[in-house]
């Protein structure tokens with residue numbers, strides 16, 4: 107396997123060790139030489155927190171190092187209290203990359219109990235009229251009961267996992283209904299995605315599509331596109347429903363058609379300011395993992411998806427990896443949390459997690475399979 111990936115992996119694990127020694131709060135963005143939590147006033151338990159535990163668990167799986175395992179356990183335990191939190195749609199991100207990975211990588215099924223409870227908490231956000239999982243809650247000013255978003259597709263893996271383990275179809279059925287509704291509401295005919303769908307929560311009818319993190323309501327926010335690609339491929343893997351495979355393929359094609367020369371997306375594929383605007387390295391990292399998930403279930407096109415995944419990862423290693431950090435650092439530079447909110451040019455913990463997931467797929471497919479239950483298509487198939 108590529109010496110570039112082996113060296114990036116080594117360096118990523120080294121930096122993760124530095125971060126483990128230094129961090130006192132769950133990290134979100136790396137700016138001006140330091141990790142920052144997402145917002146000071148929030149208690150532990152935010153959508154980004156599972157990415158830090160996911161990094162620790164993968165680093166442990168690569169090394170077998172007991173100190174990385176102890177760190178992964180300590181930070182995973184800090185998230186347990188979220189299992190009954192009905193106020194977030196992101197329990198999938200949080201528990202899949204903490205407790206589910208923990209159970210799989212330690213062979214200790216006790217970790218699964220909290221993840222199972224979290225899955226049943228998450229499905230309380232299901233609106234059976236619109237057949238979607240609600241993204242946000244009313245905040246006293248705005249009414250959010252009708253909103254769902256494309257990011258939520260990434261929370262469905264927890265529901266499929268829970269159904270498989272519990273032998274209860276309900277979480278998986280809700281995941282599948284949500285994916286169907288998202289496909290109709292958020293995926294456009296050209297294979298691009300909108301960020302948010304606004305339904306009438308009483309009738310379940312779609313009112314409009316919106317964009318909060320992208321350039322405009324008609325544009326395509328690149329990280330949202332990557333969440334969708336990965337999420338629909340996961341749904342196909344669990345259900346075999348052909349429409350999910352077609353959709354994931356269309357999303358991948360759109361992505362590939364819109365990548366710039368260095369294959370790392372700008373923050374919105376349709377920003378009129380390209381090329382004089384910001385990259386989002388996190389969108390690139392999620393796209394690599396989404397393409398690999400798609401390759402695993404789409405044997406006909408697998409060589410193409412795997413080849414693009416490899417080329418994007420090569421570019422991240424060559425142009426965006428922070429080399430020889432020698433202390434706490436993000437792995438990647440140039441993430442864009444939200445350009446409309448003026449939060450860009452940072453390292454991002456989710457970009458880092460998916461970067462390590464992607465490196466794991468290419469360097470240690472056995473670990474990737476054990477952690478994520480996905481069989482990577484050998485890259486030789488595309489060479």
Ligand code: GLY
Nearest residue numbers: 153257319329443
């Ligand atoms: N899930 C929120 C984001 O991608 O920014």
